[in-house]
Amino acid sequence: MSASASTRRSAAPADAASSTPAVTSRGTRLLLPLTRIALGFVYLWAFIDKLFGLGVATPPDGSVLAGQSPSAGYLGHTEGALSGVFRAMAGNPVVDVLFMLGLGAVGIALVTGVCVHLAALGATFVMGGIYLSALPLANNPLVDEHLVYILLGWLLAALGAGRIAGFGTRWASLPLVRRHPWLT
Numbered sequence: 001m002s003a004s005a006s007t008r009r010s011a012a013p014a015d016a017a018s019s020t021p022a023v024t025s026r027g028t029r030l031l032l033p034l035t036r037i038a039l040g041f042v043y044l045w046a047f048i049d050k051l052f053g054l055g056v057a058t059p060p061d062g063s064v065l066a067g068q069s070p071s072a073g074y075l076g077h078t079e080g081a082l083s084g085v086f087r088a089m090a091g092n093p094v095v096d097v098l099f100m101l102g103l104g105a106v107g108i109a110l111v112t113g114v115c116v117h118l119a120a121l122g123a124t125f126v127m128g129g130i131y132l133s134a135l136p137l138a139n140n141p142l143v144d145e146h147l148v149y150i151l152l153g154w155l156l157a158a159l160g161a162g163r164i165a166g167f168g169t170r171w172a173s174l175p176l177v178r179r180h181p182w183l184t
Contacts, residue, residue: 023159033113033165036156039149040110043123047103064100071095078133086133102126110156113166117182120153160184 023029049056050070053063062068075090089095102122109119131146162168168184177183 023164029164032156032159032161035152036110036113036116036161036166039152039156040107040112040119042107042149043103043126044107044111047100047107050100050103064096069093069096071099074130075133080133080135082132082135086129099126106153109162110153113162113164113168114171115183116153116160116162116168117157117184120150120157123153124150 023032046057048054049058051064053060053066053068058070060066062073064070069091071089072091075086075095078086080086102125106119106122106126109115109122127146127149131144131150134144134146137144156162160168162184163172171177172181172184
């Protein structure tokens with residue numbers, strides 16, 4: 001085996017400095033940040049629409065700024081196996097604040113590439129709750145878009161997508177983040 005083949009093989013699996021898998025292909029380096037930003041925009045748009053009631057999914061009179069609960073409409077009408085649990089949470093101010101914070105924080109983190117691991121965790125709670133509230137699923141026995149969003153968030157975190165075309169590299173260089181890598 002040649003020295004260059006050995007170097008390529010040892011360099012490809014992981015980038016020791018960042019402890020994330022190396023992303024070397026041009027297509028991957030383009031698709032990862034686009035996917036991260038697109039997924040972030042899903043969360044950020046939901047946050048903005050619920051906050052301001054832009055009339056897309058949330059009418060103006062149903063917005064948070066109009067004094068309405070962002071969770072009451074959906075959770076109050078669940079009909080799945082766990083509907084009793086989720087209906088009891090509908091309109092709860094703590095649930096409303098956590099839901100809105102989750103949507104906004106996950107969206108901002110993914111769009112900027114900062115705290116992508118925490119964003120994946122937050123997305124697991126936000127989308128995981130919606131996924132559980134819909135069980136049993138109407139169109140597929142196991143998978144819907146909420147589960148896909150969760151898995152995609154964790155994939156982006158595992159691949160270090162915040163470090164590509166985002167602020168993740170600068171963020172990861174901060175002393176606090178270097179001491180606590182889970183903040184990347």
